[in-house]
Amino acid sequence: MTSTLSAKVTGPVLAPYDEGYADEVSAFNLAATHTPQLVVGATSAADVAAAVRYAGDHGLHVSVQSTGHGAESSITSGLLITTKRLDRLTVDPATRTATIGAGQQWGAVVAAAAEHGLLPIAGAASTVGVVGLVTGGGLGPLARSHGVASDYVESFTVVTGAGEIVTASHTDHPDLFWALRGGKWGLGIVTEMVVRLVPLTELYAGTLFFDAADIEPALRAWVSYTESASDQVSTSAAIIRMPPFEAIPEALRGRTLLALRFAYPGAVDEGARLAAPLREAAPVYLDLLGELPAREIAKIHNDPAEPAASQYYGMLLDPIDQDFVGVLLSFFGPTVESPFVVAELRHLGGAAAVDVSGGSAVAGREGSFLLAMIGVRPDLFEKVLPDAAFDVREAVARWARADGNPNFMGLPMTAERLATMWTEGANTRLGEVRWRYDPDAVFTKPA
Known part of the structure; x- marks a missing residue:
């Protein structure tokens, strides 16, 4: 089977018994273990086309992967096409x-x-x-x-x-x-x-960190702030349980913190003025908010750059209030034992709520907030994290929306949830x- 397909493509064609197969199918999210019948490392659009035709002729379903950040579940059959070599x-x-x-x-x-x-x-x-x-x-x-x-x-x-x-x-x-x-x-x-x-070359952007004792007042102030925030300001709030790893800066290591992320694509003085209510919400533990070159925009969230196992649970919300904050803190507050390392709220709306001319299939534009919960302990993946996520969903149901966004859907990835992701039309x-x-x-x- 591999020799027949190899004659049609330039990139590698690998079966599970071939050297290099495991590296080729590996995803950034190590929680997924892919074991397709075949994998093709495409080097061109022609390779992709030939592989798809081959799959159709042989009754194989086709999956595709570039980095595998969104690998919430394992691919266990069919033909996987990897696109990492398409690097133009x-x-x-x-x-x-x-x-x-x-x-x-x-x-x-x-x-x-x-x-x-x-x-x-x-x-x-x-x-x-x-x-x-x-x-x-x-x-x-x-x-x-x-x-x-x-x-x-x-x-x-x-x-x-x-x-x-x-x-x-x-x-x-x-x-x-x-x-x-x-x-x-x-x-x-x-x-x-x-x-x-x-x-765009410069931003007023970064993160304000608040220590455990100040998480509640800072989070409540942020929720109030979002009620009248400028459409030019994008913010998110994440309660993060920092693991005690050497790779983590000493100031953050082993602490439970609130990270308020802020981005304003404009002048420093105006950005500082817009961010002032958040700085004044509570004593700031670590202030990493200021002028930021646009090329360093990834520093705002500072997401992990190395592959690791994780589970992600997401949901879209209508406008939230102080009652919501109380419920959220009952699950993720600094004195609560939570199986999740991150609980994040992203403020949506503004330009994200406006569709493009001619329309698009983007789902979730009408949402006001996105709630994400992330766990990283594999021993909790099977039952503890799914059960904990279910409990949170039940508790915040009155703020939850039926629709969502596929990139932030996370688990469980069921037909029922997919059916409501987009509008009926x-x-x-x-x-x-x-x-x-x-x-x-x-x-x-x-x-």
């Missing part, structure tokens, strides 16, 4: 666009754009793959001021379920273009995309597009 990256300062291969990560795009005084609107983590973020919408640290990452896509190069290479844009295959901006799954394999960049339209471009359901469904 060019920036055109005249048109303020970047052409980005599916194997690139956002940190590289940020660095390349910064050489021209430009910035992509991307996610919080520099190691996240470009395509996975965009096809789910792409909420990042500038969401309220600039919208989501998929709003900035000009075109996609896509391999369909029939193994055809097409361009999806405003004018070519516009139905597929609409779907790929937020529709996430089963639409094709993106091998390259062109995105618009914004002229969007679900119907996505189904029509999936059937049109993948009538034989070659691409693996996520549930």
